[in-house]
Structures are given as structure tokens and as C-alpha cells.
């Protein structure tokens with residue numbers, strides 16, 4: 001750590017009192033020589049201030065303790081439901097070596113470790129009370145090699161960084177629907193987006209990653225280097241290490257897409273129409289209805305339409321959407337892809353109260369439609385479809401750790417609001433709706449669903465034993481456990 005930062009750190013100040021150049025005035029009255037923290041198993045730990053100071057001194061980035069200026073900003077995560085969590089320390093990395101030092105520090109002491117990229121974890125797994133948070137948010141440089149059609153992104157990049165760099169070269173790779181989502185969690189869990197039916201999931205475009213493993217080794221994973229690890233990274237989440245770099249395949253892309261937002265009457269006819277339409281649409285079409293209250297409070301179907309291909313072909317293929325008698329308003333036209341990729345950034349901004357459950361549907365059956373009609377009309381919470389299929393389905397279930405290749409949709413049920421007093425009622429409403437949908441669903445997306453461990457393991461299907469073997473090899477003590485966790489069995 002740079003010496004000035006070291007003196008700003010409360011615990012470091014305790015040690016610094018003995019060092020030339022840092023006055024004992026830097027030392028807060030209540031700081032002793034130990035820092036309270038929590039072990040991976042939840043036991044109380046005491047960290048020696050000298051070892052923390054040594055860690056801080058080794059960093060190109062910064063180390064924050066709870067009393068430090070900058071700690072509160074660094075600890076923030078997206079979901080306001082977890083805003084009260086306070087890690088014992090935060091290592092804000094600016095170099096791969098910082099990640100190595102922080103991982104080594106946590107492993108040697110059995111410290112609870114969390115990893116934050118964009119901080120979007122719905123269940124708040126990028127933070128903890130009393131653990132060490134590795135904050136990658138300052139590592140976000142992105143470069144494009146237009147000749148090789150590849151994009152390299154640091155492990156702390158946001159999706160907006162990737163979109164911006166790719167579209168500047170009239171290229172794209174699949175990213176998600178909100179630009180402040182982190183590439184780290186997004187990619188390692190699968191990575192759905194508006195281009196996935198055409199280009200595949202983010203993991204289908206991942207060509208290589210650099211990972212700091214639990215042992216502190218820096219390992220390259222690709223089809224040629226450590227292919228087993230590369231397989232596990234594509235859907236196994238943060239279980240095997242901290243990705244400090246991703247390399248993605250780029251596709252030619254016109255940053256002006258065709259589409260728009262259409263509003264339909266929300267009724268059974270609409271759901272039947274959507275189910276049939278899905279069967280006929282080419283990969284370029286991404287059609288995602290949300291069921292939300294309209295201006296008069298009654299539920300509407302708000303349908304986002306993106307066609308990422310030739311505009312004339314889009315007009316032709318999407319004409320049935322405009323001819324549907326349930327259409328209330330809206331039009332389809334060319335528009336900048338960037339507009340839709342950032343449209344929800346504010347509504348789904350940081351610090352609100354969020355709760356979500358989601359699951360996959362192989363098809364939209366009449367029985368599932370009955371449930372949606374009943375619960376969406378209650379208006380208690382919103383629900384929506386993410387359109388899958390297309391290129392995402394033309395990959396074998398065992399080709400990547402992510403196994404759900406045979407599904408047509410992801411169906412999400414979500415509450416968000418500003419008032420924590422509403423949480424209990426709204427969470428209950430999400431769970432009730434989800435429970436009714438569950439018989440019609442087929443597994444879930446670990447990036448969007450917080451479920452008990454056994455369900456998470458079962459969700460990997462036949463890929464699970466191979467994931468456990470990888471976990472045994474790369475993280476035998478389960479250092480990386482704040483995630484959709486795969487338990488080692490060694």
C-alpha cells in the first residue's frame with residue numbers, strides 16, 4: 001500500500017504510530033492491535049493489525065477499514081436490502097497482484113471472503129458482515145481487437161463498459177439489460193441478454209479468462225489452457241476463483257436495431273399469441289413482455305421488442321405483432337441499441353429494496369398461462385419473460401457448466417420499492433406467485449435466484465459431479481462460498 005493510504009487506515013494508524021512519517025495523531029482512540037472479523041464458518045476472529053498493515057502495504061490499490069473515509073462508498077452493493085452489511089475490511093484492487101494478496105490473506109486466516117464486481121447480486125452475496133470484501137470495481141479497462149473480433153475486459157468491468165467499447169467498432173457480444181450490472185457475476189453465471197438468441201449467452205462467447213484461484217495462483221482458462229476450469233467457469237459462478245480478465249468473441253453488429261415497446265391488453269389471448277409467436281420467430285428477434293400496472297392500475301402487457309438484424313427482415317417478421325387486435329399502443333422503428341441497453345438503469349438503480357425469484361420454462365403452456373393471468377392481475381408484484389431459445393439452445397447441456405439449454409424462457413417475478421416496511425408483504429407475494437408457477441417450470445438461473453443449497457446443486461443436473469471435482473481441485477476449503485455454492489467433498 002502506498003504509505004499515505006496506510007496512514008489513513010485506522011488499524012494501520014495504530015501500527016503507524018511507531019513508524020517514521022505517520023504521527024500517533026492518526027490513531028483513533030478506540031483502536032487496539034486487533035480487528036474483529038468473521039471466519040468462513042461464522043466464528044469470531046481477531047486479525048492482528050500488523051498483518052493488516054502488511055497487506056495494505058503490499059497493494060497497488062487501497063484497503064479500507066470500517067472507520068476509514070471511503071469505506072462506506074466502497075462497501076455499497078446494489079440491493080438496498082443488504083445495505084446494513086459491514087465487512088471488516090475491503091480490499092479495493094487495481095491490479096491482479098492485489099487480488100492475489102487479498103485471496104492469500106483471507107485463505108491463510110480462514111476469513112469469510114466476498115467478491116464484488118458490479119455488486120448486483122440479488123441475494124447480497126458480494127458483501128458480508130465481518131468478512132473481507134474484494135472489490136474489483138476499479139479494474140474496468142476494456143480493449144477491442146477489431147481484426148481478431150475479440151474484446152478483453154478486466155474482471156471488474158460493468159456491462160456498459162463492454163457495450164460502449166464493442167459498439168464503437170460496430171460489433172457486439174451478449175450483455176445484459178442494465179448497464180451497471182457487473183461483467184464478473186453476469187458472465188460466470190451464464191449471461192442472458194437481448195442478443196443471446198442470435199449470438200448465444202455470454203458464456204458461449206467467452207474465449208478465455210484469467211483467474212486467481214484459492215491457492216493464489218494466476219491461471220489462464222480457455223479451450224486450450226485448463227479446459228476443465230474453462231468449462232466450469234461457464235456457468236459455475238464464482239466458485240473456482242476470481243476472474244481478473246475475460247476475453248469475448250465479437251459479432252458484427254449494427255448499433256441501430258429495429259424494434260420498440262408495444263402495449264397490449266393483458267389477457268389470455270395475449271399469452272396464447274406470445275406462446276405461438278415464439279415458435280415462429282427467427283433468432284434475431286428478442287421479445288420480452290412484462291406484466292405491470294398500466295395508467296389506470298389494471299395490469300398491461302408491456303412488450304419490449306428488439307430485432308438485431310436486417311431492418312427490412314425485422315419489419316416483415318414482426319408484422320404479426322402490429323396486426324394483433326390486442327395491441328393498444330406503440331410502434332416499431334429503428335432506434336439506437338444503446339438507448340434500450342440503458343433504459344432501465346434508473347428504474348433499477350442502486351439502493352432500492354429488491355426481491356426476485358425466477359425459473360425457466362420449456363414452453364408457455366396453457367396451465368402456466370392460467371397462473372400468470374391470476375397472479376399478474378392481482379398486481380401485487382411485477383413479472384416478466386426473458387426470451388431464450390435460438391442460439392442458446394443449440395449447445396449441448398454438458399458443453400458448459402450451465403446446463404439449461406432446452407428452455408424457451410426465463411420467467412421472473414420481482415418486487416422493487418423504496419420502503420423497507422413493505423418488504424415482508426411483497427416478499428410473501430413474490431413467493432406465493434412463484435410457488436404457483438413452480439410446477440410449470442424447469443430449473444432456475446443461479447444468477448437470479450436465491451434458493452437452498454440442495455436445489456442449487458440439483459439445478460446443475462448431470463453437470464454437478466464434474467463441478468464438485470473442479471471445486472475439490474481449485475477450492476478445496478470452499479474459500480469462495482458466497483455464491484450459488486458448490487461444496488467440495490474432500
Ligand SMILES: Cc1cc2nc3c(=O)[nH]c(=O)nc-3n(C[C@H](O)[C@H](O)[C@H](O)COP(=O)(O)OP(=O)(O)OC[C@H]3O[C@@H](n4cnc5c(N)ncnc54)[C@H](O)[C@@H]3O)c2cc1C
Nearest residue numbers: 117118119120121126176177182184185186192238243483
Ligand atoms: C438490475 C439487474 C439486471 C440484471 N440483468 C441481467 C441480465 O440482463 N442478464 C443476466 O444474465 N443477468 C442479469 N442480472 C443478474 C446478474 O447476472 C447477477 O446479479 C450477477 O451476479 C451480477 O454480477 P455482478 O458482478 O454485478 O454482481 P456482484 O454482486 O458483484 O457479484 C455477484 C457474485 O458473482 C461472483 N463474482 C462477481 N465478479 C466476479 C469475478 N470477477 N470473479 C469471480 N467471481 C465473481 C461472486 O461470487 C459474487 O458473489 C441482473 C441483475 C440485476 C440486479
